[in-house]
Amino acid sequence: MNSENLPSTPLATDPAAQVFGAKPVMTFGDEGQRRKFLRAAAVVGFGSTLVALSQRDKLALADASANDLEILNYALTLEYLEADFYTRGLKGGALKGRALELVTPIREHEQSHVATLTDTVKSLGGKPAAKPKFTYPDGTFDDKDTFLKTASTFEELGVTAYHGQVARIEDGDILAAAASIAGVESRHAAVIADLIDGNPFPSSFEKNKSMKAVLKAAGTFIKS
């Protein structure tokens, strides 16, 4: 259990982050926006915050939202990358049989994470990060091995990214949502490792990485 997760640089001032087109985050402007969030949260299943929000200090909530929106946009950028990666990879047709069966839902999960994170950022009154343009080394999707080895890198990176933010998230509902996504990324990482005869259980404890370290690693795949 390392503690590489702290501290991390705010997106707004991190040059690496600006590559991702990160936008400054907003806080709730009025009660209407908060209500909108509550409705959307109920739809996506993040829960319910009506009681929680009404019991909390409004100023503290605004602060928490600025911080948490930044984290949500960071997660969104990574999910964009994963969704794009699997969409291209599956289109490439390198997989068949059980591998195809196991990877197809992963793309659906990543797309679902993109949609949910986008909605959540909007509902909180923030501006969702724009989808970057991605680029992958030549031949990434030509054969099963290259595709899945790259997938493994992404999934393990995604896991460390979420775990790096656990301690930074201030809102309980956003934490629950992020954790519920992180667990799914762990499943993906394990399944992909198994498919390439790697190690699905590289550690008894998930590792974590700071936002800066993750963005640096992911930056290789960002065109603009």
Add this chain to the structure above:
Amino acid sequence: MINRRDLIKGTAAVIPAAVGLQMLGTKWAFAAEDFSGPVDVLNYALTLEYLEAEFYRQGNQADLLSGKAADYLAAIQKDEEAHVVALKDTISGLGATPVAAPEVDFGPAFKSKASYLETAYTFENLGVSAYLGAAPSLLKEKGLLTAAASIFGVEARHAAILGVLGKKEAEGGVYKGAFEKPATRATVLKAASPFIVKAQTL
């Protein structure tokens, strides 16, 4: 007598989306009621990890598996033992007393390779939901939260691989949708109780 079917039935009650949503909707309420504080959460997790570690110790000793499955379940046993040690150390480090290991009885779980893998699969998915359900109770304890989350992710890996070994369908078997679902303490207790003869806490 408990059998695997009871366990699976009990766990099935954990997972339905509607229940998950409802639980998320009342998360703050039940989180406050479920646990009296961080140590209580950690002892709850420790009891589950004791249960899992002992389960794999007995199961692996039964020598039902070979090849990749044997390797994977040996690795999972080591992970669970590492979780037990880490949780005990953490609780002691907080100046509290770790609960004792529960007395367990896994019934017919080790009668065959299939029943071993199926019960393991059920345990792991239950563990994932248990950690997620308890997470909000650690919200203010950032260090503990990170530690608990790091265990939770590994339980999710175990659950997925046991789904693969059991040749489960991808969605609904290996994966449980795009979002993990939380379970309340009561639900977890109900699902685990068939295996627990006596426990200090759960």
